[in-house]
Amino acid sequence: MAENGTNGTNGQGYVGTRTIRPDGVDKVTGRARFGADFNLAGQLIGRVLRSPHPHARIVRIDTSKAEALPGVKAVITRDDFADQSSEFIPAGEMMMNYKDVVRNVMAREKALYEGHAVAAVAATSSAIARKALKLIDVTYEVLPHVIDVVEAMRPDAPVLHDDLFTVGVEPKPDKPSNIAKRIEITLGDIEAGFAKADVIIEREFKTAPVHQGYIEPHAALATVSEDGSTELWCTTQGHYIVRAHCARLLGLDIGKVRVTATEIGGGFGGKTVVYLEPLAIALSRKAKRPVKMVMSREEVFKSSGPTSGATVRVKMGATKDGRFVAGFAELKYQAGAFQGSPVQPGVFCAYAPYDMENVKVIGYDVVSNRPKVAAYRAPGAPISEFAVESVVDEIAKKLGLDPIELRLMNAAHEGTKAAYGPKFGPIGLEETLNSIKKTEHWNTPLRKWQGRGVASGFWFNIGGETSASLTVNEDGTVSLMAGTPDIGGLRASLAMVAADELGIPYDKVRPIIGDTGSLGFNFLTGGSRSAFSGSMAIVEAAKQIKAELCARACKLWEAKPDQVEFKDGAVRPIGSLGEKAKPMTIADFAKVAGKTGGPIGGYGRINAQGAGPSLGTHLVDLEVDPETGRVTILRYTVAQDAGKALHPAYVEGQFQGGAVQGIGWALNEEYIYGADGKLQNAGFLDYRMPVASDVPMIDAILVEVANPKHPYGVRGVGETPIIPPLGAIANAMENATGIRFTELPMSPPKVLKALREREAAAKV
């Protein structure tokens, strides 16, 4: 049998074009159903009682009055969840420990942050549920709290967990502390590197915790039948992961839990963990009725995971001709109330864009009385790379070098040994820098109070376990099923690959996201993996279909395997066989499927390896208003290596979305806590995210350095674009004001303060 198709060679050529999104009509007409849109007959409304204290021992919980309230059907507390042993597992983009997860979904011994779940009720109406929450009597012993990461590391800081002893230090500590872990990577000889340096810059940076800011709050609808069979609808980035977590926390067989991922109104990493889902199941199990739960925006801010805030110290050395010879960094990342910040990837990524012989990075994972952090687009990397990219710019200034030329001089490329160990395969950082340098944007003059900044970024990307199926329907159309929620255009991307592989029109492929009962295990949508891994699984499924069709053609035509080939959507006879057999399309086979062996389909089940890193470079122009400190983004260009853009418009959308989130991180977003340890800005009026009117059109340059490990050359693209904006904007701010800002966000009050302090200093 001969076949072609992989690499888009069989005629249709949809890959790389801007097809209409299959989910578009439902999204623009409001027909698409998101988490809170699902309902079941007889459902109850679940609500959560949350701790008003940032740190308190829970002495007693009396639910008797709430249970007695008419309309209340179930109340749950810590007593409804069996304790879990301490066991670290990789889950999502960060490590987790079930001992902590069970305590995060429902506080046990202590409430560890304002908003920590303490009890939950299910009632016949939201009003009754709210009233019931007020009737739950919780006796707290309020404890001293700590919010800031540096303060939490002090020996006299209030300790959150009596059993938390720092890992990674010798000798092992004999006292508990808030420092969960110390990690370190070393490449070469850092001291020898600094000894060679003609210029050394050392700076300390601070970044604020920021929320992913997904528009859709967490929502879950659960129903548990009398035999324990459980169904759950929820907004998530990984319904198989939700199923596993809920089964573990509630002692259920995985096979008895069926989870459907609803349409998702944004996740960005924040929907890779569970909050409401196990509570809704526990309440439904107790009430014997469906239970629906939806978080308010305030709950989202106070009780779900933002990413870390951090303190970072960077010291870099370079020779006078601009060669980086040494890079040191010390990262202190907030983990929230439980260990597991993204400091590990922060450590690995800090110097990854550069070809350096001597690197040492130390990281600390630190708990404090904040909500447990969750993943957020390239978890950990924007923080450490912001600090390094800021110092890189300072080195350029000190040496009188162009910042792009300096980066090109030191850029990692194929064969560069990364600070975290292995050598890179083909990567496209140099191409993104050269693309930016050639833009009209880079060469346009600026006015007073305007500044231009550039920065680069690196993210690993991953593959992972993926299942996807293709089923040929009776009329020759094809149903495509994937098991990773579609956040950034997965359905369109996979449908294009299927159409190209099978040689059929794109609109004859109908992609859907299956529930956990429909396909084998799928890791979640995260790590920039879903289009990368999903397309590999679809190629595999299509291969099976093509092989099956060729085998059936051989039987129909009484031919040998080498006398047929699959080409341009049909099985075709080769050579003399062409005189007696006519090509058969997929639709032709569909008509006779029952007579030739039954339904036709393919099922790709893979653990995708070979994810290629994606690197990017951003260019920003901004203007500072010296009267108010307000910063306006004037112009923005992103260049990033996509390997191969399956759907260029979606890839550009990822670049633009990441850039906008990075702009918010750099300029405005922050969790603001009072001295009482309570969050003061738990809403979009006070937590200022960029809106459409805050940003210009973001130009996107697609760089395509093919990933040789993927059949189409694809690299993940979703996470890298949030990394460079922080550094690029800080560098532009220095060029606009002459002031190096080292603390994020660079919000109007901070900018104004810095400008006034400079004025005052000049007068002295």
Add this chain to the structure above:
Amino acid sequence: MARVVLIGNLAQLTGGVVEFQLSATSVKQLFEQLAELHPVMQPHLEEGVAVAIDGQIYQDALFQPIGPNSEVFLLPQIAGGRGL
């Protein structure tokens, strides 16, 4: 023999030894040989580490071949897991 290098805190489990020459021809054999040399590594290898073989990072890939002259790095897992 493949050259095997431990990255980050993994070296703390081997008394500071960061580099090994091992005859492993697959990730599975690599883990077995390391666990035999340093039994304390066993739970960490099971917990999940990423393996970079000649520049390419693999995760949860026990059967991935390792060549006789391969350069192998063991580093903490970047992401993944089934949740159980």
